Amino acid sequence: MSEAGTGGESLLFLTDEQLRKGIEAMFFAYRGFTADPDRILAELGYGRAHHRAVHFINRRPGLTVNALLSVLGVTKQSLNRVLRTLIVDGLVESRVGTQDRRERHLHLTERGAELERRLSEAQRARMRAAYRAAGPQAVAGFRHVLEAMMDEEIRAQYLALRDAQT
Amino acid sequence: MSEAGTGGESLLFLTDEQLRKGIEAMFFAYRGFTADPDRILAELGYGRAHHRAVHFINRRPGLTVNALLSVLGVTKQSLNRVLRTLIVDGLVESRVGTQDRRERHLHLTERGAELERRLSEAQRARMRAAYRAAGPQAVAGFRHVLEAMMDEEIRAQYLALRDAQT
DNA sequence: ATTTTATGTCAGTCTTGTTGACTTTCCAAG
DNA sequence: CTTGGAAAGTCAACAAGACTGACATAAAAT
Secondary structure: OOOOOOOOHHHOOOOOHHHHHHHHHHHHHHHHHHHHHHHHHHHHHHHHHHHHHHHHHHHHOOEEEHHHHHHOOOOHHHHHHHHHHHHOOOOOOEEEOOOOOOOOEEEOHHHHHHHHHHHHHHHHHHHHHHHHHHOOHHHHHHHHHHHHHHHHHHHHHHHHHHOOOO | OOOOOOOOHHHOOOOOOHHHHHHHHHHHHHHHHEEEEEEEHHOOOHHHHHHHHHHHHOOOOOOOHHHHHHHHHHOOHHEEEEEEHHHOOOOEEEOOOOOOHHHEEEEEEEEHHHHHHHHHHHHHHHHHHHHHHOOOHHHHHHHHHHHHHHHHHHHHHHHHHHHHHH
C-alpha cells in the first residue's frame, strides 16, 4: 500500500485546508453523479428513491424487502410507497417466498430492466469519462478512499455485494 | 496498491462491472460522508441545507445571496427559508452592500462560526481517517476522479473556490 | 423615467423521509 | 395445537427541503 512508502507526505495531506477541499469535491461530484439519472427520472415522474430501488433489485435479483430496506437505509413505509408505484407500473415483480412465504422476493420485469439499463448507462457514461480522464491509478485511489469513508456496517454490506458480483 | 501501475490495464478498468462498483461505492461513501454532521444537525433542529449554507458562507465570507444560490444550485425560495432561520437564530449576519445596496453580503456570527467548526470537524475527522487509511497517492487519485465527475460549470466554480483559498 | 437586477415573501405542490398504530400471514417454539 | 413473534403491508399524519409562479420593494443602470 502507498502509505508505507511515502510516510513523509502524509502530514502534508492532512491539513484542514486539504480536507476541506476534499469535502467540497465530494459535494460537487455527487451532484454530477446524480445529474444524468435525475433528468431521465424526471421525464418519467420518478425520483432518486426509485432509481436506488431499481439499482439494487437489479444487482441482487430476488432480494427480500427487508434486505433492500437495510441496504437503502430507509424505513419500510418509505420504501413501500416507492416500491408500490414500481410494482403497479410493472417495473418490479414481488414474488412470495417459497421456503418462507412471509417474504417477498423482488425482481425487475423486462420493462424494469430496460429502465435500469437506461439509468445505469447514463451514470456509467459519466463515470467512464471521469475514469478515463483521471487514469487507472487515480481510479484505484478513488475507490480506496471511498471505501474508507463508509460506515463500518455499510462497508461490510458493500464488500459482500461487491464480491458477490462477477 | 494492487491494481495500479501498468498502463495496459485501462481497458480492464472500464468494464461495466468496475463502473457499477464505483457507482455503489460513491453511493455508500456519500452516506458516510453526511452521517456525522447529520447527527449534530438533528440535535439542533437543522438539516443538511443549513449545513451547506453555513459551509459556503464560512468558505467565502461576504458572498452575496445570489452567489450562494448559484453555488448551492437551489432556488432563492428554498435558500431563503434556510437562511432566514439561520439569521433569526443569530448564526448568520446579512449586511447591506456598500457599493451596491441591493446586495446582501453574508457572514457567520461567532455562534455561526462555532457551529461551522463543530460540523466541519466531524466531517474532517472522517475524511482524515479515510485519507490516512488510503494513503496520499490514493487521495490524489480520489480528488482527480471527483473533479472529472463534476459538471463543467460546477467544476469551474469549484476550481475558482479551491484556488481562492490558502 | 423606465427597465433591469437583487432580494424577499406568500402560496401551493412534490418527493422522500419520519413515527405510530394496526392487520395479515405464517413460521416455530412451547 | 396453540400461541408468540417476525415479516410484510397499509393507513394516517407530519416535516424537511426541493420546486413553480406571482408579486413587492429597493436600488442600480439605461
